[in-house]
Amino acid sequence: MEKIISRIHRIKLPIPFPLKSTNVYYIHDSIPTLIDTGINTDESFDKLSSAIAGYGGSLSKIQRIILTHGHPDHMGMAGRLTQYCNAAVYLHQWEQNKLLLGADKARAFHKECYLKFLKSTGLSENIKQEISMEILLRHSHIYSQITNPQIIQDGHLFQFDDFNLKTIHCPGHSSGSICLFDETSEILFAGDTVLNHITPNPAVEVIPFPEAPDYQSLTNYRLSLKKLHTLPISKVFPGHGSPFNNGNDRIKAILNHHIERRRDVINIISNYQADHNNAENGMYMYQISQQLFPNVSQNETFLCLSESSGYLDVLVDENIIKKNITARGNLYSLV
Numbered sequence: 001m002e003k004i005i006s007r008i009h010r011i012k013l014p015i016p017f018p019l020k021s022t023n024v025y026y027i028h029d030s031i032p033t034l035i036d037t038g039i040n041t042d043e044s045f046d047k048l049s050s051a052i053a054g055y056g057g058s059l060s061k062i063q064r065i066i067l068t069h070g071h072p073d074h075m076g077m078a079g080r081l082t083q084y085c086n087a088a089v090y091l092h093q094w095e096q097n098k099l100l101l102g103a104d105k106a107r108a109f110h111k112e113c114y115l116k117f118l119k120s121t122g123l124s125e126n127i128k129q130e131i132s133m134e135i136l137l138r139h140s141h142i143y144s145q146i147t148n149p150q151i152i153q154d155g156h157l158f159q160f161d162d163f164n165l166k167t168i169h170c171p172g173h174s175s176g177s178i179c180l181f182d183e184t185s186e187i188l189f190a191g192d193t194v195l196n197h198i199t200p201n202p203a204v205e206v207i208p209f210p211e212a213p214d215y216q217s218l219t220n221y222r223l224s225l226k227k228l229h230t231l232p233i234s235k236v237f238p239g240h241g242s243p244f245n246n247g248n249d250r251i252k253a254i255l256n257h258h259i260e261r262r263r264d265v266i267n268i269i270s271n272y273q274a275d276h277n278n279a280e281n282g283m284y285m286y287q288i289s290q291q292l293f294p295n296v297s298q299n300e301t302f303l304c305l306s307e308s309s310g311y312l313d314v315l316v317d318e319n320i321i322k323k324n325i326t327a328r329g330n331l332y333s334l335v
Helices: 042-054 078-085 093-098 103-121 125-142 215-228 246-276 283-293 298-317
Strands: 008-014 021-027 034-035 064-066 086-094 149-152 157-159 164-169 178-182 187-191 236-239 321-325 331-335
Touching: 008 042, 008 246, 008 321, 021 236, 064 078, 086 093, 093 149, 103 125, 103 298, 125 178, 125 298, 164 215, 215 298, 246 283, 246 298, 246 331, 283 298, 283 331, 298 321, 298 331
Parallel strands: 034 064, 064 086, 086 149, 187 236
Antiparallel strands: 008 021, 021 034, 157 164, 164 178, 178 187, 321 331
16 A cells, blocks of 8 residues: 555645645556646646646646546636646536536526525525625636546546556535545545545535436435445545545544434424424524524535535425425424
């Protein structure tokens, strides 16, 4: 395993989000490869180029870019890099709905998608507009468009000089999230599916995709974690933070965290109904989210709503809570 790890170089690139940095992995190989790219900024481009040169390589000679998922801090610079180095870009089929994020021609449609989700949360109209515009503006600055990506499926094998990485489709954090696993060394490139010190957000998919029209983020995320937990993982290379051992223990801890959060959501709704004379109409998603994630800034509101949506979907499916669709948004109450 030491020989393999000596070829893997973690490069931390800055991002304008609370996590501060994202990991790009440069694999020094006869097919020089990047796993993820960071956001599309001049600062990230220069830092990536300098880091690869420091490891004896050249950004211009990258031949392969593997994207763990389509969020901007992982895919944002991919389009720009392909223009510079002519590398092939590999993306899971279920992430194709993100290829036009940041593109002017798709802005109106994407705004409609975000507003449709935000309308379901019960937020006021001005807040919905502000959040959707902030997201779209951010995307326009940090995404670069990819043309002709190589679309992959679960099980796709990437061959390197001394090892192979098998694609494991792990929907949850995003619909087309993948992990990459070497069965010999038992190392896992986890993207944002497994992080060590924070719990990944099972992000709602606001942009529809035909492969899974009834997709639910948290339901899929739990299944993905259970699938990964069956692997003999020796070392995890995550999308954020330092590589770590004991991956299976961390996966179990994340699963337990979501069990606790599910319980928290039930208690929030139960307490609300008790305090408001049963309040049969229930609570809006944004009210639940505010109690589940107190003291967050408005630019974090969407992520909090996204995760809250996952718990509510699960609890509705389990017939523990019910959903009442109103003109202002969905109301949730205990069955």
